[in-house]
Amino acid sequence: MNPTQFAVxxxxxxxxxxxxxxxxxxxxxxxxxxxxxxxxxxxxFAAAVRAFFAAGGAGANVTLPHKAAAFALxxxxxxSASRVGTANVLTALPDGRLAAHNTDGDGxxxxxxxxxxxxxxxxxxxxLGAGGAARGVAWNLLDAGVAxxxxxxxxxxxxxxxxxxxxxxARAHTRYWQDLAxxxxxxxxxxxxxxGVLGVPLPLPFSLxxxxxxxxxxxxxxxxxxxxxxxxxxxxxxxxxGLGMLLETAADAFALWHGQRPETEPVYxxxxxxxx
Ligand code: ATR
Numbered sequence: 001m002n003p004t005q006f007a008v009x010x011x012x013x014x015x016x017x018x019x020x021x022x023x024x025x026x027x028x029x030x031x032x033x034x035x036x037x038x039x040x041x042x043x044x045f046a047a048a049v050r051a052f053f054a055a056g057g058a059g060a061n062v063t064l065p066h067k068a069a070a071f072a073l074x075x076x077x078x079x080s081a082s083r084v085g086t087a088n089v090l091t092a093l094p095d096g097r098l099a100a101h102n103t104d105g106d107g108x109x110x111x112x113x114x115x116x117x118x119x120x121x122x123x124x125x126x127x128l129g130a131g132g133a134a135r136g137v138a139w140n141l142l143d144a145g146v147a148x149x150x151x152x153x154x155x156x157x158x159x160x161x162x163x164x165x166x167x168x169x170a171r172a173h174t175r176y177w178q179d180l181a182x183x184x185x186x187x188x189x190x191x192x193x194x195x196g197v198l199g200v201p202l203p204l205p206f207s208l209x210x211x212x213x214x215x216x217x218x219x220x221x222x223x224x225x226x227x228x229x230x231x232x233x234x235x236x237x238x239x240x241x242g243l244g245m246l247l248e249t250a251a252d253a254f255a256l257w258h259g260q261r262p263e264t265e266p267v268y269x270x271x272x273x274x275x276x
Contacts, residue, residue, distance in 0.1 A: 002034075002056075003032040003033050003034045004032075004033045004034070004058045005033075005034050005036075005052070005055070005056055005057045005058060006022060006033055006034065006035040006036075006057065006058060006059050006060065006061075006257070007035065007036045007037070007038045007052055007057060007060045007061070008035075008036075008037050008038065008060065008061040008062070008063060009038050009040050009045065009048065009049060009052075009060055009061070009062050009063070009066055009070075010037070010038075010039065010040075010062070010063035010064055010065075010066065011039055011040055011041050011042065011045075011064075011065060011066070012039060013037045013038065013039045013063070014037070014039070016037045016063065017246065017271060018035070018037065018061050018063075018250060019035045019036065019037055020271075021246070021247060021250045021267055021271075022035040022250065022254060023035060024262075024266075024267045024270070025250070025251065025254045025262035025267065026254075026258075028262045028263060029258065029260055029262070031258065038052065040066070042065060042066070042069065045066050045069050045070075046069065046073050049070070049073060049090065049098075050073075053090075053092050053096075053098065057092065058091070058092055058257060059089065059090065059091045059092065059253065059256070059257040060089070060090045061088060061089060061250070061253055062087060062088050062089070062090060063088065064132075067086035067087060067088055067102075067132055067136070068085065068086050068132065070086070070087040070088070070090055070100060071084075071085055071086050071087040071100050071102075073098065074087060074090060074098045074099060074100030075093075075097035075098050075099070076093070076097060076098070076099045076100070077099070077100045077101075078099070078100065078101045078102070080101060080102045080103070080105065080106070080139075081100045081101055081102040083139055083165075084102050084104075084105070084135050084136055084139065085135065086102055086132055086135065086136060087100035087101060087102050088101070088102055088103060088104055088136075088249060088253075089101040089102070089103055089252075089253045089256060091256055091257060101252075101253070101256060102136060103248075103249040103252035103253060104133075104136035104137060104245070104249055105136055105137040105138070105139060105140025105141075105143075106140055106248070106249070106252060107245045107246070107247075107248035107249030107250075107251075107252060108137050108140065108190075108216070108218065108242070108245040108248075109137075109140045109141070109143070109144045110248045111240070111242075111244035111245045111247070111248050112144075112214065112216065112240070113144065115244045115248075115264075115265070115268070116214075116238065116240060116244070118214055118238065120141065120144040120145055120146055120188060121144070121145035121146075122145065122146075122147050122187075123145075123146045123147060123186075123187035123188045123214075124146070124147055124148050124150070124186045124187050124188070124210070125141050125146040125147075125148065125149045125150065125186060125187070125188040125189075125190065126150050126152065126183075126186040126188065126189045126190070126208060127141070127149060127150065127151045127152070127190050127192060128152055128153075128189065128190065128191050128192060128193050128202075128204075129153055129191070129192035129193035129194070130151055130153035130155075130158035130159040130161070130162045130192075131153075131158065131192070131193075131194065133192040133194070133218050134151070134153075134162065134190075134192035134193075135162060135165075136192075137190065137192065137218065138151070138162060138166060138172070139166065141188075141190070142166065142168065142171060142172065146171075146188065147171070148171055148172075148173075149166075149171060149172040149173075150173060150174070150175055150183065150186070151163055151172065151173070151174045151175075152174065152175050152176070152177055152180060152183075153174075153177060154177045154193075156174065156176055156177070159174040160174055162174075180204065180205055180208065181205040181207060183208075184207070184208075185207060185208055185209060185210035185211075185213070186208055186209075186210050186213060187210050187212055187213055187214065188213070188214050188216070189208055189209065189213060189214070189215045189216070189231070189236075190216050190217075190218065191215070191216070191217040191218065191219075191224075191227045192218050196217065196219050196222075196223040196224055196225070196226060196227055197219055197223045199223075201226065202226065202227060202230075204227075204230055206233070206234040206235075208234075209231065209234040209235065209236050211237075212237050213231075213234075213236045213237055213238070214236070214237065214238040214239075214240070215227070215228070215230075215231030215234075215236045215238065215239045215240070216239075216240050216241075216242070217240070217241050217242055218242045218245065219241065219242050220241040220242045220243040220246065220275075221241070221243075221275060224241035224242065228240075228241060243268065243271060243272065243275075244264075244268055247264040247267060247268045247271075248264060250264075251264045
């Protein structure tokens, strides 16, 4: 019998760690699976996904820039995907329809609270950015018990739209990017901008960093390096990239597909050593 087929769709996708991660998870349970990285430009995404599932694909991860398109083409959406409007996991249902989930925000919170041991309850949180990545984690930060969520985006309209969608004005509100030097300090600063991925500088004032601040970049590797260097220079108590988030979101997808949650820590350590 052929192994069950899985894939990650993105564009570009060449450096994706997902095939390695899912194979390492599968080994923990003695499962045989095939997991491919499929590069699909936006115009081809829907057709490529349909072809993959029509040929017997069981599940797919979806990364940039396709998360909104993945949500749009699914027949059924989990509450976490519906509130965000994007999906990072597609699963074939027994009747052939596709279900969408979004595991990004849960993955980030689990990485912070369980792997790094930081309880977010009562934290004042600053979310930098209001694009897809920011939307993917905003609600989960509130679910994790942050006291306030301040959303700051270069283009204020997107920050306002996200705060409106959240609809909790007492806790989630916006400030202007040009006022960053005057808005005080925070316990949690999440970089959800794509500046690091694009390789452009993100000048930020050190005054944002509070005494117990945790600075977190949703990306990892080179893309996270300048934000983490800024956090360390500002004496942040913690500075983490999103590698652990990637592992946790992958483990959630694996659990959806296989009904068993893998151990993420050994795979995290392996990838951390490989990138060092
Ligand atoms: P992603 O899916 O990675 O979130 P996106 O939806 O295109 O990608 O959103 C990119 C985010 O990074 C946006 O919040 C963007 O701000 P704008 O809405 O003003 O474009 C932010 N961003 C990108 N480059 C930036 C930069 N150089 N400085 C500040 N914010 C930046």
